Amino acid sequence: MLRRLFVTARRLLGWALDFVYPRDCVFCERPAGEGGYICADCLGRLSLARNPACLVCGAESAMPGGPDFICSDCLRRRPAFTRAFVVARYDGAFRHLIHTFKYHGGVWLQEDLVRFLSATYIARIAPLGLRFDAIVPVPMQPAKLRARGYNQAALLAQALARDLRIPCRQRLLRRVGTGVVSQTRLRREERLRNAAAAYRAAHPRHLRGKTLLLVDDVMTTGATCDACARLLRRAGAKRVYVLALARPMRL
Ligand SMILES: [Zn+2]
Ligand SMILES: [Zn+2]
Numbered sequence: 001m002l003r004r005l006f007v008t009a010r011r012l013l014g015w016a017l018d019f020v021y022p023r024d025c026v027f028c029e030r031p032a033g034e035g036g037y038i039c040a041d042c043l044g045r046l047s048l049a050r051n052p053a054c055l056v057c058g059a060e061s062a063m064p065g066g067p068d069f070i071c072s073d074c075l076r077r078r079p080a081f082t083r084a085f086v087v088a089r090y091d092g093a094f095r096h097l098i099h100t101f102k103y104h105g106g107v108w109l110q111e112d113l114v115r116f117l118s119a120t121y122i123a124r125i126a127p128l129g130l131r132f133d134a135i136v137p138v139p140m141q142p143a144k145l146r147a148r149g150y151n152q153a154a155l156l157a158q159a160l161a162r163d164l165r166i167p168c169r170q171r172l173l174r175r176v177g178t179g180v181v182s183q184t185r186l187r188r189e190e191r192l193r194n195a196a197a198a199y200r201a202a203h204p205r206h207l208r209g210k211t212l213l214l215v216d217d218v219m220t221t222g223a224t225c226d227a228c229a230r231l232l233r234r235a236g237a238k239r240v241y242v243l244a245l246a247r248p249m250r251l
Pocket of ligand 2: 074
């Protein structure tokens, strides 16, 4: 009840602010119109097209055209998640959006970015008839969280959960290690080991039999999501899917 009041109050405040200070588009700086920081023109120009991608890990092929596939990494060793869905390629204007959101205090882009996640969910995940017990953000190192003040994956997960009316459960996964987990120069096995050591899953009684949607902003090598999914499943989760805003094209 209190939460709903808070959401309503915030929305009203948002409208009032829009009226007094119209929002400018993050790209062209003209008034962005209602409820976001991307104007209709710039939204139309934002290319979300991707080349064929891996049906398991979402890695995008460098070759345009042709059907989706299962990549050699996934053929060799299936990740612990069932499938990863990626909104867009991590480059160009979309990369700029995520950068602003993540590194330049751009929390105000939350709504715009969540819209992309919701749209991908509705177009690609909902038709599969899956029912998620919870949405889980990939956690962030406590020291980093203190420095940045927010975990961008958690902001995305919370807003997506609100949109989809699925509970957001931030405590099902914890970040413990301080090491960098997604070092692209490491071998895949090392990356997975590092990543697995950096997270902890909640007690099995919170996870048993659950189908979860893990949310991250940028999925780089996939090692983090793989390790998180593995921990969640080891603790009893039935299935883990991944939804990420972006992923760089496969090298
Ligand atoms: Zn614009
Ligand atoms: Zn793959």
